[in-house]
Amino acid sequence: MALSAIFYTSSSPSLTLPSKNHRPIFSHTSCFSKSLIVKASTTLGNSKLSVDDKSLGPAKTSSWQWKFKDYLINIYYEEHEKSNSDSSKxxxxxxxxxxxxxxxEWRSVARDIVQRVGKVNWRAIIVDWPGLGYSDRPKLDYNADVMEKFLVDFIIAPDSPISSSANDLVVFGGGHAATITLRAAKQGLLKAKAIAAVAPTWAGPLPIVFGRESSMETRYGLLRGTLRAPAVGWMMYNMLVSNEKAIExxxxxxxYANPENVTPGIVESRYALTKRKGARYAPAAFLTGLLDPVQSREEFLALFADMEGKIPVMVLSTEGSPKRSKAEMEALKGAKGVSKFVEVPGALLPQEEYPITIAEELYWFLQENIEIKA
Structure with a gap:
């Protein structure tokens, strides 16, 4: 989700915000065989998942306290699993x-996968980033390193809800989350049995459109500072982001790829998130590129290449992604380290818009790389 903003290059830094909304600029030890490329299709549209609710217990919601510098940040997470399930992965x-x-965005996919009957009982944990979702939103200097440290700590910290399975974990990430996961894996900060990158991105909304020249970085800093300011920041955030018309x-x-799938309930839910205390700090960093895990396509491809022969990696590219984001996803087709490349319906949030299709593809990936070896 991005702010609508126009930047003009000139001899002195300036920032002009339009009075009317323009088109938003959201970006948005085994050896494996040659990359497999497939194309998925669906005729299900916005159908609901067919899940046997009797086999599923209610989602367990909880919080984990992340200790970061002088902060104690409450991190929201959910657990989805079958009722009375035996040992699970x-x-x-x-x-x-x-x-x-x-x-x-992941709930329907999680419920679909955990109710399936196979060689492995799956338990899904969905976690909100610090500064986003239902987690606390302190006024941190958010950047990609902070987000990477959080992800690693959530997995390996002794008091983490999943630390006992830190070396036997599968990670599914959307957008920047996938790229941050791969960056952490490349540096040896986390280990995973498999990784799925769903509509992966690496450039924030403004950098992917306007680039990273020094003059533009100056303007990004100006916008970021304005959004973080005590009074004018909220005013700008409320005008450009925190209103239902802008979100819709x-x-x-x-x-979403299909506008008809955008329901009033989705808009209302997301609008409520923008009203949480501290809501603008992390998005201001994302919009202006501070949460970008890499700085170029070459670095992006190198993250995947480093997984070759180490971790199976699946990429789900979407048919309806914005042109620039789509180009980055397409660059991964046949790329080193990508063990499977699938094109699916959707745009930047396919796991929410087409959960049946995404769950099916991800479950096949689990069967091919985890269950067959169980």
Missing amino acids: NILMVPTISDVSTVE SQYKSHV
């Missing part, structure tokens, strides 16, 4: 980073 599902990032417009233009 864990999947960590990490939301796409945006103004309205939330665990809600953004979802219909590029977050």
